[in-house]
Amino acid sequence: MRSGSRESTTSATLLPQPDFQALFESAPGLYLVLTPTLTIVAVSQAYLQATMTRRGEILGRHLFDVFPDNPEDATATGVSNLSASLTRVLQHRVPDAMAVQKYDIRRPDSEGGGFEERYWSPVNTPVFGVNGKVMYIIHRVEDVTEFVRLKQTGNEQQRITEELRTRTGEMEAEIFRRAQHIQEINGRLRTELDTRKQAEQDVEHFFALSLDMLCIAKSDGFFKRVSPAFTRTLGWSVDEMLTRPFLDFVHPDDHAATLREVERQVAGGESVLEFDNRYQHKDGSWRVLSWKSVPQPDGLMYAIARDITEHKRVEVATAQLAAIVESSDDAIVSTDLNSIIATWNQGAERLFGYTAGEIVGWPFTRLIPPDRLHEEAKLLEGIRHGIRTQHFDTVRLRKDGSPLEVSVTVSPIKGAGGCTVGASKIIRDITERKSAEQALRLAHAELERRVEERTAELSKRTRDLETLLYVTSHDLREPLRSIENFSRMVHDRYADQLDDKGKDFLRRVVRGAQRMDQLMADLLALSRAQRMDQPTEEVEGERIVEEALRRLGDKIKETGATVRIAKPLPRFRANSTWVTQGVYNLLTNALKFTRPGEAPNIEIAPYQPSGQANAEVGLVVRDRGPGVAPEHAERIFQLFQRAVGREIEGTGAGLAIVRQVAERHGGRAWVRPREGGGAEFILTFGATNPQKGSDVHDESAS
Known part of the structure; x- marks a missing residue:
């Protein structure tokens, strides 16, 4: 029974495939196949004979270009009625049977031209594609012209009537018989088409849903078909994959190996069970694909590819990690949750003296002094709760029993599902560090x-x-x-x-x-300035300046000096006594150094660079004296150094005291030329917020 079944199946498989086009064209019925745009794509021979047309003249043309209404019949409705029926088929997706229609047919020029009166009984049936849309319309008709003419004759002779009845019955019987025969053929065709469509749909679904990359390639080096997974993986559209040789996508270094595999399949008929090469992504990167392929006798190759790029990266990373672990100077050890040693690198061998063969499978407690066993229990308890311990300094034992000072970092090892399955330990010798x-x-x-x-x-x-x-x-x-x-x-x-x-x-x-007395006084002041206490009080810049001017009142009157103050002056944290001394020294300097024949012209202004939050603040003392040459700008702040000769009074200690005051407050003291002549001496007291509500003047404030 089983053997016979196999023979029957084999015989059926070897039957020749029917030529459905020849069967359709030879069918005795009148059939016309239309696209949804009413273009004629197939016609039966019987239809051509009934309509006095030729297949080559009507295929590919619009239905109503081939069969227009009779222009000599003003009442003709054939085109409009048939168009309405075909529209209903497209809209409702069901067959539409029409009443008997008068639709005149054009005679060939060889038969005199013009139109010949005809009557038809049409049925229009939709044919669906794999996507469920109407793919074709089968237009089937019966020529009932003679029948209609006989019925229109009316009351003729009884003989003719009887003859007509007889012929009508015969015609109706013949029409029914032929319709039944055609229906049987259509049923078989529909079954074959449905089976093929279902198979095609199954293939389409398989291609569309597969996570792997499915393709059919030809021996000419082109893909015949690729699944959507190619687009998802490589970024190229299906059209791009089908219109270019597949070697265009292969890495140049992999061309030779890929061609060898293709030749092996085409020439030798060998299947490829595993082959890796690199395909280019549309963004320019390369993806590693693993192929399995089976050749077919017709020169086609059915293949499945899988993107293993990440897998390859993991392999490389794993190999690198293994190399790092093995080459590390630190001991890297893994244990299970019972402290049984599972892995042991070369660093551990060097550190403790045990080979991997000697220690793997033993408890880690073998390396712990008895008085420190509680540490391992505590570390493992933390690991069970996912807690990582870093740089824990302790003592462990070498193989010879000698103690070793180490730093231990313990991390949990996660298994499938994220559960902790063990511990990884990095142990570093810290003897030298200790x-x-x-x-x-x-x-x-x-x-x-x-x-x-x-x-x-x-x-x-x-x-x-x-x-x-x-x-x-x-x-x-x-x-x-x-x-x-x-x-x-x-x-x-x-x-x-x-x-x-x-x-x-x-x-x-x-x-x-x-002068000697003043010099001693200045030296005493300089020494005290160097030892002054750190500033602790908030002082008003205006009060400092007013006190310094008060002390110099007689000198100002004596010289006829003009002093202008650009208010408001800033607040700052300072030692008021010494800041007053610094300002006093700057003003004294400005009163002494004047141009011949001119009274001193002095301006006191705030100093804070504009646009700089928390910048250093202080005071600027400007004069119209002879100025200071750039090469002397730093030297004049040194003890006993002067920019001019001894014809002007002074000990050479005043500006040195100014700089000491500034530096003890975290500030600076320097001089620069003044625009228009003279000099600007700046004394700052470190970074201090400006007085609330005051205008912040920049360096050029006047």
């Missing part, structure tokens, strides 16, 4: 001892300096005052006994004593 830390602690202790000694020494020197300053400010200055006072007394009492040269000598002695 030794360095111990040495650092000892060095730090030694440094602290030396700092204490140096601090004590500096404290002693500071006390000695304070004593020296006290002596300078009191004991050393006292003789100078005596020299000055007695010189004045000699000048006053014995002026009439001294000549002009003697009087000049006494004046020089007085000025020298005064």
